[in-house]
Amino acid sequence: MAKRIDRRAFLKTSTGVLGAGMVAQAAKADVPAGRDPFEYEITRTDEEWMEMLGEHDFEILRGGRTEQQRSSPLWSETRSGKYLCRGCDLENYSSFTKAYPGKGWVFFTASEPNSQMMAQDSGAEMADEASDITIEVHCRRCGSHTGHILLVNGQVLHCINGASLTFVPDEA
Numbered sequence: 001m002a003k004r005i006d007r008r009a010f011l012k013t014s015t016g017v018l019g020a021g022m023v024a025q026a027a028k029a030d031v032p033a034g035r036d037p038f039e040y041e042i043t044r045t046d047e048e049w050m051e052m053l054g055e056h057d058f059e060i061l062r063g064g065r066t067e068q069q070r071s072s073p074l075w076s077e078t079r080s081g082k083y084l085c086r087g088c089d090l091e092n093y094s095s096f097t098k099a100y101p102g103k104g105w106v107f108f109t110a111s112e113p114n115s116q117m118m119a120q121d122s123g124a125e126m127a128d129e130a131s132d133i134t135i136e137v138h139c140r141r142c143g144s145h146t147g148h149i150l151l152v153n154g155q156v157l158h159c160i161n162g163a164s165l166t167f168v169p170d171e172a
Contacts, residue, residue, distance in 0.1 A: 038117070038143065040141060040142055043142075055130065056163070057163045057164075061087055061145055061146075061163070062144065066161060067161045067163050069103070071102035071163075072106065072162020075154070077098075077106075078100075079095065079167075079169045080169065081168050081169035081170045082094055082095070083160075083165040083167055084165065084168060085139040085142060085166075086144070086163065086165055087143075087144035087164070087172075088142035089166070090141040090142070091115060092111055092112055092139060092146065092160075094112060095113055099157050101153055101157070103152065104113045105147070105160065105161070106147075106161070106162045106165065107152065107160070108160060109158070110158070111137070114140060116137050117139075118137055118138075118149065119135070119145075132138040134150065135149040135150075136148055137158055138150060146165070
């Protein structure tokens with residue numbers, strides 16, 4: 001029987017993020033989405049976010065949690081199209097930049113211009129050493145947590161929660 005690896009374990013074993021030798025270990029964001037000092041174009045109360053997203057997706061987009069491996073059908077989506085932020089419909093990624101490392105999450109080589117913000121994530125579940133950090137990715141327009149940037153098979157990739165995206169296929 002094949003050993004299953006969850007995203008937290010995958011993140012813990014990924015090294016060399018952006019060539020800096022960082023170990024990705026985050027399972028929850030340092031600062032919950034939208035609670036940093038940046039002024040976002042789209043803001044909602046926690047109650048409005050919860051009603052819009054439901055409890056599971058609220059924990060991912062607003063609480064910075066990570067979805068379970070292979071829990072989103074988007075990880076294996078191969079059609080041409082665009083990936084919008086589930087929190088505000090801003091186009092975050094394109095199928096043109098989608099990568100398929102076979103790890104069970106949605107991966108991209110790059111985001112759309114002016115769509116994502118990055119921050120250092122060094123949550124309490126991580127060691128206090130400077131090398132134990134991860135780069136967290138948030139939607140630029142609403143602040144929703146989308147995922148992390150890490151090294152996978154020698155390539156720097158955006159590892160994104162499918163729950164944070166809405167896929168819109170290209171018209172045939």
